Structure formats: structure tokens, C-alpha cells
């Protein structure tokens with residue numbers, strides 16, 4: 001079992017993946033692994049996402065597969081049943097926090113402000129997702145968070161690319177960044193796993 005803080009150490013970039021076709025999921029995961037990325041977050045934005053998680057968990061045991069876009073207690077439970085090893089929420093409500101905590105899985109709860117981060121810290125959580133990162137002030141905002149909250153660690157996502165990822169990864173409070181750029185929609189649709197592997201390689205070489 002990986003802890004929330006260990007999740008941030010798996011790779012400098014956590015790929016945030018939206019899949020319309022569950023059948024492609026194992027090959028996407030294999031391409032990411034071949035490019036040096038040890039984790040995949042499959043977002044529950046598409047009807048096939050749970051099946052995609054199931055397939056990756058069963059067929060690609062070397063990658064740590066999690067569920068993203070978990071916004072309801074029911075989704076948290078469905079993700080566990082599908083075999084997710086971790087959960088990611090874009091924001092946090094009390095009922096969602098209770099549900100994800102009850103799963104016993106490591107999770108990254110979303111926060112966009114200092115107050116939200118402080119509320120999560122009050123609940124004993126020190127490893128958070130910062131979302132939407134760029135729209136909420138970017139690396140400069142997180143740098144400012146670290147003044148009063150140096151003990152909290154973040155995985156920022158939302159608007160991050162290979163170009164601005166280094167600004168975040170340079171911060172001591174950032175363990176990894178999340179982003180969808182490793183799995184472009186057209187590359188997935190065309191089953192162009194070579195492109196995904198190349199993007200993964202470029203991302204895994206970023207200093208974490």
C-alpha cells in the first residue's frame with residue numbers, strides 16, 4: 001500500500017487521463033510505464049472510466065492506478081470496487097472526505113485556497129491536490145502557501161504543461177504535478193502509443 005505522500009514520489013508527473021474507450025487503457029498504461037511514469041490517474045469523467053481502472057489493475061500490475069474526478073461518496077466506493085489504488089478529488093466536501101477516508105485508500109483531496117488547505121490539515125491531511133493550479137495563481141500562489149503552511153505537500157494540477165511544470169517542481173512543497181498533456185485525445189483515439197511513451201519520457205525526465 002502506497003501512502004498519500006509516497007504517491008507524490010512515484011513520478012514527477014501524474015498523468016491525468018480521460019478515456020472514452022476502456023479497451024485502450026492497458027496500452028496507455030504500458031506506454032506511460034515504458035516512458036518511465038509509475039502511476040496513472042483515470043478520471044471518472046467518462047462512463048468507461050471504472051472499466052478502464054479495472055482493466056489496468058488486472059493487466060498492468062506494475063503501474064499504480066488511481067481514480068480521479070471523484071466527486072461523490074458513491075464514486076469513491078465504485079472506484080475501490082474497480083481496483084483503484086488511490087483516489088483524487090478536485091475539491092473537498094465533508095461527506096466526500098468522510099467517504100474517501102473510510103475507503104482506507106491513500107487519497108489526494110483538492111484545495112484551491114489557504115483556508116481549504118488549512119481545513120484539510122485540521123483533519124490530519126498533509127498531502128493535497130492544488131486545483132485548478134494555474135487559474136488559482138500558479139506556482140507563485142503555492143510558493144506563498146508555503147510561508148504559513150510549510151508542512152503541507154501538494155500535487156498541483158490544472159493548466160500545467162511540460163513548459164511550466166519546472167516552476168512547480170522547483171518548490172519544496174510540490175512532490176509532483178498532475179496533467180493531461182501526456183495522453184492527448186487524438187493520440188489515444190489513433191492508438192498512437194509511441195507518442196504517449198515519448199511524452200512520458202520527456203515528463204519523467206523533469207526534476208522531481
Ligand SMILES: O=C(O)C(=O)C[C@H](O)[C@H](O)COP(=O)(O)O
Nearest residue numbers: 016068069090157158159179180
Ligand atoms: O478531473 C479532475 O479530477 C480534476 O481535478 C481536473 C484535472 O486534474 C485537470 O483537469 C487536469 O488538468 P489539465 O492538465 O489542465 O487538463
